[in-house]
Ligand SMILES: *[C@@H]1O[C@H](CO)[C@@H](O)[C@H](O)[C@H]1NC(C)=O
């Protein structure tokens with residue numbers, strides 16, 4: 001009897017705990033709840049052991065965004081995403097089945113009333129990063145897994161609801177009708193089983209100042225130090241340089257990664273995904289890229305700085321007229337005060353960053369490198 005009563009109470013409570021998703025009106029599956037499908041296919045539900053139709057775009061292709069809703073990607077600037085374990089914890093709570101569950105004391109709380117294990121991390125030191133990918137196609141039906149290029153990484157994700165993704169300064173404009181983007185995340189093996197996260201959305205590059213297209217993305221190779229798996233040294237020549245595909249892992253079909261349970265593919269230096277904008281994804285980014293291998297020659301980065309108009313380095317938005325696009329503005333700043341909330345959240349971040357415990361070496365292997373055009377011969381030791 002007691003069991004039945006507690007089961008009843010349990011099923012009445014809104015389903016809050018667990019996992020994470022990118023939430024924005026431009027996404028496929030924005031209004032999908034745990035009742036929409038005959039299984040829990042909310043955007044936050046993890047993806048694994050599925051056939052292609054079931055994992056691709058989270059099986060949300062029949063739940064498109066409304067006409068005119070785009071997630072904007074301003075070149076050379078950050079785009080701010082909202083990542084949470086429940087839609088009710090985001091600015092879009094109004095259309096969430098459980099209503100507003102945001103944390104009044106911490107707008108950056110990814111999963112109010114839960115511990116960090118709900119979003120699969122033991123703490124700040126245990127973050128493995130997440131990423132945004134883009135396909136320069138406007139028809140989602142035409143997009144294949146091999147079309148996506150990771151253009152921005154946040155290596156300290158999922159940690160705050162408002163998460164910044166730096167947009168490369170040289171992103172070319174999207175075709176008429178915009179581009180197709182997706183959020184990708186594979187979490188640390190220390191807090192939960194092997195699983196993928198994918199939320200597709202409609203996006204548009206704004207303020208573009210370059211027409212140079214992206215290179216064809218290839219599969220990222222494991223090359224960074226990984227002390228936990230007894231690899232103490234990075235193997236920089238083993239890395240994939242330039243445009244890279246997202247990781248497709250642990251499904252039944254169309255995987256491109258075959259790593260084991262305790263060595264998941266991750267969006268950080270271990271697979272040569274630098275923190276922030278992926279500035280080397282264009283067809284002219286490298287003068288040469290040898291076939292990667294532990295003992296191969298290193299690639300040679302091209303000096304592309306001369307190809308950017310000088311004015312763009314100072315102020316691209318006023319100096320160069322952005323492409324006329326005539327699309328509805330669906331950026332975060334429209335509407336409900338989330339910008340003020342974001343400003344507050346940003347200040348709160350200083351505390352979140354304090355408790356480091358890993359050794360400096362391990363940290364550097366994961367999140368310290370930056371591309372430097374002036375030191376283009378030293379591609380790996382960039383710090
Ligand atoms: C989601 O639901 C809200 C509230 O019912 C509605 O206004 C909005 O148009 C819906 N969006 C989509 C993409 O279905």
Ligand SMILES: *[C@@H]1O[C@H](CO)[C@@H](O)[C@H](O)[C@H]1NC(C)=O
Nearest residue numbers: 154160162163164166275276
């Ligand atoms: C990752 O997101 C956090 C939270 O918004 C932000 O403070 C940080 O600067 C971002 N990292 C990068 C490399 O953009």
Ligand SMILES: *[C@@H]1O[C@H](CO)[C@@H](O)[C@H](O)[C@H]1NC(C)=O
Nearest residue numbers: 220221222223224235238294
């Ligand atoms: C080189 O990359 C391959 C493919 O990701 C990986 O299997 C191998 O372990 C890597 N070798 C080293 C030394 O990092």
Ligand SMILES: *[C@@H]1O[C@H](CO)[C@@H](O)[C@H](O)[C@H]1NC(C)=O
Nearest residue numbers: 310311312313314315318319
């Ligand atoms: C950027 O523009 C401002 C105002 O036009 C000017 O004062 C400043 O010197 C410029 N900075 C650079 C680095 O060109």
